Every structure is written in structure tokens, then in C-alpha cells.
Amino acid sequence: MKTERSGVSEKANASDSGRYAETKKLSSRIPAQGSFRWQIILVFVVGFFVLIAAFTAYQVRTESAYLYRDSTDETITLAESIAASSRSWVLANDVAGLQEVVHSLQGHTGLYYAMVISPSGRVLAHSDATKVGQFVSDDQSLALIKAPPRNQIMIDDASRIDIAVPILVENRLIGWARAAQGRKEIVGYLHNMMLSSALFVLMAVALSLLAALYIANRLGYRIGHLVQVAEAIQAGNYAARANISGADEIARLANSFNHMLDVLARDEAQLRAASLYTRSLIEASLDPLVTISAAGKITDVNQATEQVTGSSRAELIGTDFSSYFTEPEQARAGYLQAFQKGPVTDYPLALRHRDGHVTDVLYNASVYRNAAGEVLGVFAAARDVTERKMNEAVNASRLHLVRFSLTHTLDELLEETLNEAEKLTGSVIGFFHFVEDDQISLTLQNWSTRTKAVFCKAEGMGLHYRIDEAGVWVDCVRQGKAVIHNDYASLPNRKGMPEGHATVIRELVVPVFRGTKISAILGVGNKPANYNEEDVSTVSMLADLAFEIAERKKAEDKIIELNLDLERRVTERTAQLADANKELEAFSYSVSHDLRTPLRAIDGFSLMLLEDYADQLDDEGKRLLNVVRNNTSRMAHLIDDILHFSRVGRIEISFVETDMEQMVRDVLDELAPIIAGRKIQINLSVLPKALCDRAMMHQVIENLLSNAIKFTGKKDDARIDIGGRIEGNQAIYYVKDNGAGFDMQYANKLFGVFQRLHGIDEFEGTGIGLAIVKRIINRHGGTVWAEGEVGKGATIYFSIPIPS
Amino acid sequence: MNDNNGIVEILLVEDNPTDAELAMRSLKKSNLSNNLVWVKDGAQALDFLFCRGAYAGRDTKNIPRVILLDLRLPKVDGLEVLRAIKSDERTKFIPVVVLTSSKEDRDITESYQLGVNSYISKPVEFDAFSKAVAELGMYWLLLNRPPV
Numbered sequence: 001m002k003t004e005r006s007g008v009s010e011k012a013n014a015s016d017s018g019r020y021a022e023t024k025k026l027s028s029r030i031p032a033q034g035s036f037r038w039q040i041i042l043v044f045v046v047g048f049f050v051l052i053a054a055f056t057a058y059q060v061r062t063e064s065a066y067l068y069r070d071s072t073d074e075t076i077t078l079a080e081s082i083a084a085s086s087r088s089w090v091l092a093n094d095v096a097g098l099q100e101v102v103h104s105l106q107g108h109t110g111l112y113y114a115m116v117i118s119p120s121g122r123v124l125a126h127s128d129a130t131k132v133g134q135f136v137s138d139d140q141s142l143a144l145i146k147a148p149p150r151n152q153i154m155i156d157d158a159s160r161i162d163i164a165v166p167i168l169v170e171n172r173l174i175g176w177a178r179a180a181q182g183r184k185e186i187v188g189y190l191h192n193m194m195l196s197s198a199l200f201v202l203m204a205v206a207l208s209l210l211a212a213l214y215i216a217n218r219l220g221y222r223i224g225h226l227v228q229v230a231e232a233i234q235a236g237n238y239a240a241r242a243n244i245s246g247a248d249e250i251a252r253l254a255n256s257f258n259h260m261l262d263v264l265a266r267d268e269a270q271l272r273a274a275s276l277y278t279r280s281l282i283e284a285s286l287d288p289l290v291t292i293s294a295a296g297k298i299t300d301v302n303q304a305t306e307q308v309t310g311s312s313r314a315e316l317i318g319t320d321f322s323s324y325f326t327e328p329e330q331a332r333a334g335y336l337q338a339f340q341k342g343p344v345t346d347y348p349l350a351l352r353h354r355d356g357h358v359t360d361v362l363y364n365a366s367v368y369r370n371a372a373g374e375v376l377g378v379f380a381a382a383r384d385v386t387e388r389k390m391n392e393a394v395n396a397s398r399l400h401l402v403r404f405s406l407t408h409t410l411d412e413l414l415e416e417t418l419n420e421a422e423k424l425t426g427s428v429i430g431f432f433h434f435v436e437d438d439q440i441s442l443t444l445q446n447w448s449t450r451t452k453a454v455f456c457k458a459e460g461m462g463l464h465y466r467i468d469e470a471g472v473w474v475d476c477v478r479q480g481k482a483v484i485h486n487d488y489a490s491l492p493n494r495k496g497m498p499e500g501h502a503t504v505i506r507e508l509v510v511p512v513f514r515g516t517k518i519s520a521i522l523g524v525g526n527k528p529a530n531y532n533e534e535d536v537s538t539v540s541m542l543a544d545l546a547f548e549i550a551e552r553k554k555a556e557d558k559i560i561e562l563n564l565d566l567e568r569r570v571t572e573r574t575a576q577l578a579d580a581n582k583e584l585e586a587f588s589y590s591v592s593h594d595l596r597t598p599l600r601a602i603d604g605f606s607l608m609l610l611e612d613y614a615d616q617l618d619d620e621g622k623r624l625l626n627v628v629r630n631n632t633s634r635m636a637h638l639i640d641d642i643l644h645f646s647r648v649g650r651i652e653i654s655f656v657e658t659d660m661e662q663m664v665r666d667v668l669d670e671l672a673p674i675i676a677g678r679k680i681q682i683n684l685s686v687l688p689k690a691l692c693d694r695a696m697m698h699q700v701i702e703n704l705l706s707n708a709i710k711f712t713g714k715k716d717d718a719r720i721d722i723g724g725r726i727e728g729n730q731a732i733y734y735v736k737d738n739g740a741g742f743d744m745q746y747a748n749k750l751f752g753v754f755q756r757l758h759g760i761d762e763f764e765g766t767g768i769g770l771a772i773v774k775r776i777i778n779r780h781g782g783t784v785w786a787e788g789e790v791g792k793g794a795t796i797y798f799s800i801p802i803p804s
Numbered sequence: 805m806n807d808n809n810g811i812v813e814i815l816l817v818e819d820n821p822t823d824a825e826l827a828m829r830s831l832k833k834s835n836l837s838n839n840l841v842w843v844k845d846g847a848q849a850l851d852f853l854f855c856r857g858a859y860a861g862r863d864t865k866n867i868p869r870v871i872l873l874d875l876r877l878p879k880v881d882g883l884e885v886l887r888a889i890k891s892d893e894r895t896k897f898i899p900v901v902v903l904t905s906s907k908e909d910r911d912i913t914e915s916y917q918l919g920v921n922s923y924i925s926k927p928v929e930f931d932a933f934s935k936a937v938a939e940l941g942m943y944w945l946l947l948n949r950p951p952v
Binding site for chain 2 (some may be wrong): 603608
């Protein structure tokens with residue numbers, strides 16, 4: 001049936017196209033009325049006809065006029081000659097003579113008749129002798145009797161010319177001579193002429209018709225060709241082109257036409273490509289894309305939309321956009337917002353598939369316009385955020401577990417992990433086992449809260465299982481990968497459940513790897529739908545995380561333990577140190593008190609010897625006792641210095657902003673007694689202020705200045721410069737002298753306790769001054785250094801931090 | 805070392821005999837050692853002042869005009885002795901001069917808190933020591949006027 005019908009229609013098509021072709025052929029031979037060719041032919045034929053006909057008519061007319069005038073002139077001449085010949089005969093009233101004259105004319109070709117009549121109308125002579133003696137009776141002849149005596153045209157028509165010439169004798173009319181010539185010949189001649197002219201006209205028309213047909217056909221074919229091409233293009237054959245050669249206007253027109261077609265074709269191709277490109281883009285998008293009319297109807301969709309709704313493009317177009325969402329009102333509000341307020345971004349909606357499942361999406365929508373800027377509709381693109389939401393949920397679980405782990409035990413954490421795994425996969429069972437390092441047995445570590453409460457009455461916490469004896473739930477250990485059993489009941493190798501154990505319908509168990517070994521397994525079960533790869537990755541992630549946290553928790557416990565131990569040891573050591581410090585203090589106290597007493601005794605009793613037994617001692621004896629006393633004194637100083645030095649290390653620093661220039665001036669005042677009598681040039685430059693302990697800084701300045709004064713002691717032109725500057729976050733000060741100086745290779749010894757670079761007999765002192773300076777500056781967080789040259793002087797620098 | 809009428813002018817509390825000898829020699833040079841009592845520890849000093857123990861028979865009204873007190877003493881520490889002296893109505897007006905080897909700040913501070921009248925750090929050099937002891941003896945015995 002179907003084939004037949006299609007056959008018929010093919011036939012119909014064929015005949016249609018045949019008729020069409022025939023029409024075309026005909027139309028190319030016989031020009032249709034009003035067509036270009038018809039017009040050319042009409043103009044040619046009518047034009048030629050009118051032209052030739054007019055020309056011929058003019059010729060005939062001119063010829064006939066000439067012939068008529070010529071016959072008239074001849075008749076006049078004839079009549080005049082009759083008149084001249086007749087005059088004497090009329091005078092003589094000789095009728096016979098007159099008849100003779102008239103008769104002589106008898107042989108004249110074309111003479112119709114000739115006569116002489118008296119003024120009263122009597123025929124005196126006539127070419128028809130019978131008429132002689134009669135009176136004229138016709139109106140024309142009667143009119144002649146009354147006519148003035150001059151030439152009169154009696155008759156002038158197509159049949160004859162009749163001229164009357166007066167016969168005059170001394171201006172007295174004596175009669176009329178009349179001659180008439182027939183015009184039959186002329187008429188015949190003209191008739192012939194007109195006949196031949198008509199023939200020429202016909203010939204001309206025929207020729208012009210031929211010429212017109214030729215031109216029209218030639219022009220018409222070329223134009224018709226153009227028309228055909230145009231019609232073909234119109235019918236959709238964009239490849240059709242005019243094929244006309246030559247240099248005429250039509251050929252040029254055809255060229256232009258072809259060029260125009262090329263341009264059109266190119267533009268069309270570009271447009272088509274652009275359109276295809278745009279469509280492909282729209283279709284390539286994994287995001288559902290929809291265009292919506294102002295009325296909220298879908299006007300276009302891409303494949304992604306078809307997939308997410310489960311409806312075809314044809315079904316979707318024309319229906320309400322909002323009807324595909326769980327909340328139509330919200331969807332409507334969304335596109336209305338795009339129409340009224342402008343682009344909408346990340347508008348949350350949920351698309352409902354035909355089969356009921358829902359896809360969470362975020363919509364972006366904006367209006368699109370035509371070239372005139374009028375809003376045509378809304379273009380809406382949805383982004384499937386199911387995965388993102390799942391990721392967010394997974395991330396939230398991760399965060400939750402990490403936080404949870406901070407305040408809960410390992411067991412609580414594992415239970416919570418299982419709860420999260422249940423929640424994310426929609427499971428109702430969850431279990432966690434540690435796998436022993438030997439990979440032979442595993443230990444049940446925990447169940448999810450729900451599993452414990454509802455499903456698993458079987459006791460099992462902390463139970464050990466051998467992997468080779470356990471059921472299919474340890475398949476993942478055997479296979480070394482995540483295992484899904486979506487049809488648990490039909491598994492051939494499954495074992496029976498212990499008493500009180502929940503019925504397992506579906507199961508997903510994932511391993512946690514540490515290196516090549518499995519450290520733990522995490523299982524979930526009885527999800528209402530089948531477990532899939534997504535569940536595997538979610539559960540694996542949680543299992544890994546739980547194990548990581550477990551490891552970290554263990555490590556943290558270890559760290560806490562170590563820290564506690566460390567703290568205990570620090571406390572212990574601190575106490576020991578404090579004891580040692582106390583002992584040291586007690587020791588310094590004893591030193592200050594107890595060492596001095598015997599020294600004083602040595603000195604005192606030496607003096608007693610010198611005083612009480614002076615007469616028994618010789619000079620050498622006295623000198624020796626004095627050596628004892630000097631060394632006693634020196635030792636006393638050393639003890640004082642040691643005590644002083646240790647005190648500098650112990651005393652608490654109280655930082656105060658200090659005017660260093662003022663402090664230097666104060667110290668110089670105090671040192672005035674030892675400067676007295678010396679010639680020393682002291683230059684104090686501008687010094688930055690310092691944040692320091694005043695008493696200690698006073699000590700520093702005092703030590704440095706007294707050193708400078710001491711070591712310039714042997715110079716006649718002693719000079720001491722005190723200066724300072726800010727460098728970065730440090731205030732730097734220096735005391736420079738031109739005294740004894742020192743060798744730079746011993747610069748590091750300069751600040752040591754009791755280090756001296758000069759002989760005791762050269763410069764006095766214990767060598768504690770700079771050590772104290774260094775200790776004080778160090779305690780201020782600064783540093784001390786020195787530059788010098790033997791015999792030229794020394795510069796001692798110190799820096800202390802300035803508060804930021 | 806006491807003269808016969810039993811009047812005590814200086815109580816020297818010093819455990820170290822050499823220091824005591826040096827001190828007494830210096831005072832003697834200035835003729836200030838006539839009525840000097842030397843005790844060797846804090847307990848003896850307190851017994852002497854409050855007329856108990858070995859000094860039970862002593863007249864409590866006979867109080868020294870100045871006490872030279874060492875700080876490091878056997879039995880009762882010098883600061884304790886000072887505290888006892890300055891907290892008893894009978895003895896608190898007696899000028900006490902701490903005469904010690906200690907230069908420790910805390911000793912000095914505490915002594916003054918307890919009401920010491922003078923604090924002398926014994927110089928090691930005998931010349932200076934001798935001079936200091938003589939001067940303080942002169943001052944407290946000859947120049948200072950105690951309340952009646």
C-alpha cells in the first residue's frame with residue numbers, strides 16, 4: 001500500500017516536472033503576451049508597417065498630384081489651342097470650319113471630348129458631331145454662360161478634366177472653347193502603383209517580423225536564461241549561474257548577476273556556517289539550555305535539556321517552562337526577574353525528570369533581543385550542581401569529622417564516620433574493621449550508631465576474624481579493591497549470618513591502603529538503590545579520612561605524651577637550675593662576706609706588724625709586708641669585681657627612655673676628679689635616645705669613659721670622642737680615644753672577664769670593665785664590638801635595639 | 805675590757821676574733837675601747853642586752869650607747885638580733901651600726917627596714933677599716949645625742 005502510494009506520487013511528480021519543462025520550452029518559442037519578446041516584435045512590426053505604409057502613401061499621393069496637374073495643363077493647352085484656332089471661324093460663323101478644327105483633334109490621345117460653344121450656350125462644334133447646334137443644358141455648361149471670360153475648370157475629378165477657355169476678340173467674348181480629357185489611365189496607373197506599394201508594405205512587415213523575431217529571440221533567450229537562473233535560485237538551487245558570453249549589456253548584466261550570486265552564496269554559506277556553529281555550541285553544552293518566550297513558553301532547547309527532563313525537543317517546545325521544576329512558582333519568578341530586572345545568576349531550582357528523579361541546578365538567565373533591540377525572550381542556562389552538592393556534603397562531612405576528632409575518642413570518631421558514610425550513601429548499616437598487618441585477620445572496631453541500635457544485636461565489638469574464614473564481606477580484602485554486592489542474597493559463596501545479625505540486601509565494602517597493605521575496611525549496606533561508583537568514591541574517601549585521623553590521633557596521643565614528659569623534664573631541670581642559681585647566689589654571698597674577712601685580717605695584721613714591730617724589721621722586711629698588703633688589696637678588688645659582674649647578670653632590667661647625652665655629661669661630672677690635671681679634649685656629639693636600664697647604662701658609660709681616660713693617660717694631647725647614630729632598628733653608640741689602642745687580633749679577648757691586653761704595671765685594673773659592658777649590652781639585646789690599633793687608639797661600639 | 809663601774813658604752817657583736825681584734829685596736833687608738841663588751845654570737849648579744857642566761861644578773865638599765873653588729877653570726881643571725889633590738893621598747897633607742905663584710909643590697913635594704921642606724925661595709929684594707937671604725941665610734945659616742 002505504502003509502496004504504491006509513493007509510486008503514484010512519484011509518477012505525479014514526474015508528470016508535473018514534465019509539464020513544467022514543456023511549458024518552459026513553449027514559453028521560449030512563442031513569446032507570452034506582454035513579455036519582452038512580444039513587445040520587441042510588436043514594436044518592430046507595427047513600426048515598420050506604419051513607416052513603409054506612410055512612405056508608400058506619400059509617394060502615391062505625390063505621383064497622383066503630379067499626374068493630375070500634368071493632365072490639367074495639357075487640357076488647358078489643348079483648349080487654348082482650340083480657342084486660338086476657332087477664333088476666325090467663330091467670327092466667320094463658319095460651323096463647318098469649326099467642326100473641322102474640332103475634328104482635327106480627334107486623334108489626340110486621351111481626348112474625352114472637345115467643343116466650341118457660343119456665349120449663349122449653343123454648341124458650334126463638337127467632337128460628337130451630333131451635338132452641334134444644340135444648346136448646352138447641363139448645370140455646369142449653363143454656369144459657364146454667366147461666367148466671366150477667363151479660363152474655367154469645368155470638371156476636375158478622377159474621371160476627367162474639363163477646361164473652358166474664352167474665345168476673345170478685342171476683349172469681346174465670342175465663344176468658349178472646351179476640351180476635356182479622360183483620366184482613366186492615370187487612375188489605372190495609380191491603382192497599379194498602390195497595389196505594388198501594398199505589396200512592398202507586406203514584404204516590409206514580413207521582413208521586420210523576421211528581424212524582430214531574431215532580435216527578440218536572441219535577447220529573449222539571454223534574458224530568459226537569466227530569468228531561469230533567478231528562478232532556479234529561488235527554487236533553492238544556489239549553485240545555478242548564468243552562462244552568457246559576449247561583451248554586450250546582457251553579458252555584463254549576467255556577469256554582475258553571477259558575481260552577485262557568488263557573494264550571496266558566500267554570505268549564505270557563512271551565515272549557514274555561523275548558524276551551524278552556534279547550534280553546535282548550544283548542543284555541545286552539557287548544561288541544559290532553554291529559550292523562553294515572554295509568555296513563559298519554551299521556544300528552543302538543546303539535547304542536555306531533553307536528557308534532564310526526559311522529554312523530546314518537540315514535546316518541550318511550546319510548553320510552560322515552569323512546569324518542569326519541583327517549584328514552578330519559583331521558576332516563573334526566576335525568568336520574570338530576567339525579563340523585568342535583568343540577568344539572573346546562580347538561581348537555584350530543581351528540574352524534575354519524567355521518571356521523577358530530580359536534578360539540582362543553578363540557573364543563569366538573560367534576555368535576548370532582535371537587531372532592533374526588542375526583547376524576544378529569555379535565554380536560560382542551567383548548571384547541574386548535583387555533583388557540587390554531593391561534594392559539598394562530602395566536604396561538610398570531612399570537616400565535621402575532623403572537628404569531631406578533636407574532642408572525641410577514636411571509637412567515637414569511627415562510629416561518627418560510619419554515620420556520615422550512611423548518611424551520604426543512604427545506607428542503613430555501617431561497619432569498620434582494622435586489618436592486621438599480617439593481612440590474615442581483622443578486628444571489628446565499630447558499627448554505626450543505627451547499626452548498633454537497630455540492626456546488629458549480635459555481639460561482636462573487638463572480635464577477631466580470620467579473612468580466610470570470613471564471608472563475602474571481606475571480598476574487598478581478598479580482591480584488594482572496593483567491592484559492591486548489589487544482589488547479596490544471590491551470592492553463591494555467602495555464609496549464614498550470626499544470630500541477631502541484620503539481613504543484608506546490598507553491600508559496599510572499601511579497603512584503606514597503607515602502601516601495598518590493607519590497613520582497614522569500611523562497609524555500608526542496605527541502601528534502597530544499587531551502590532554505584534560514586535558511593536565507592538564517597539565511602540573510600542571517608543574510610544581514608546577516618547584511618548588518617550585515627551593515625552593522627554594516635555600520633556597526637558604520642559605527641560601529647562612526649563610533651564608531657566618534656567614538660568615534666570623541663571620543670572625538673574628548671575628546678576635544678578633554680579637550685580643551682582640559689583647555690584651560686586649563696587656562694588657569691590659567702591664570697592663577698594667570707595673571703596674578704598681573711599683578706600682584711602692579712603692586711604690588718606701586716607699593718608700591725610709594720611706599726612708595732614717597725615723597729616725590728618729592716619727595709620726589706622717592710623717591703624715584703626707591703627707586697628702582701630698590695631696583693632691583698634688587689635684580691636679584694638677582684639672579689640668585688642666578681643660580685644659586681646654576677647650582680648649585673650642577675651638584676652632585673654627596667655627599661656626607661658634615657659637621654660644619653662645627659663647621661664654622658666653626668667658620668668663626666670663624676671669622673672671629674674680623675675680627669676683633673678689632665679689635658680683631655682672631650683667631644684660629645686648628638687646621641688640618639690635609648691630605651692635602657694638607667695643604672696646599668698650609667699655603668700656602661702662610666703666603664704667606657706674611664707677606660708678611655710685611663711688608656712689615654714700617657715698621651716699629651718688626649719682626645720675622646722663620644723658619638724652615636726640610628727641604623728635600622730638599632731641605636732649605635734661609640735667611645736673613641738687616641739690612647740694606647742690594641743692589636744685587632746686580640747679584639748675578641750677584649751670583652752672577656754679579667755682579660756687584659758696591657759701589663760698591670762702599665763695600666764691598672766682587673767679587666768672586668770668591658771666584660772661588664774658586654775654583659776649589660778647583651779642583656780639589653782644589643783651587641784658590643786671594638787676597633788683599634790696599637791698606639792693609635794681604640795673605639796668601643798655598642799648597639800641596642802630601638803623600640804619599633 | 806670593762807672598767808670597774810660596769811658602764812658599757814660599746815657592744816661589739818662579732819664572731820670573727822681577728823675582725824674583733826682589728827676593730828678593738830682601731831677603737832683603742834681613738835681611746836674609745838674602755839667600756840666595750842665583745843660577744844661572739846647573736847644569742848650572747850641578746851642575752852647581754854636583755855640580761856638573761858650568762859648575763860642574768862646584769863642591770864637592765866645599763867644599756868650600751870652603741871651596738872656594732874656583724875650580720876653573719878652563729879646561732880642567731882645579725883638581722884634577727886637587729887629585729888629583736890628594734891622591736892623591744894627597752895632597746896629600740898640604742899643606735900645599731902651594722903658592720904659587715906657583706907655588700908649585698910638585700911642585707912642593706914633589710915637592715916634599714918629593721919631600723920638600723922648605720923650600715924658600714926668593712927673595707928678589706930686595714931687603714932680604711934680602722935679609719936671607719938674610729939670615725940663611727942667618735943660619732944656615736946661623742947657627737948650623737950640619744951634620747952634621755
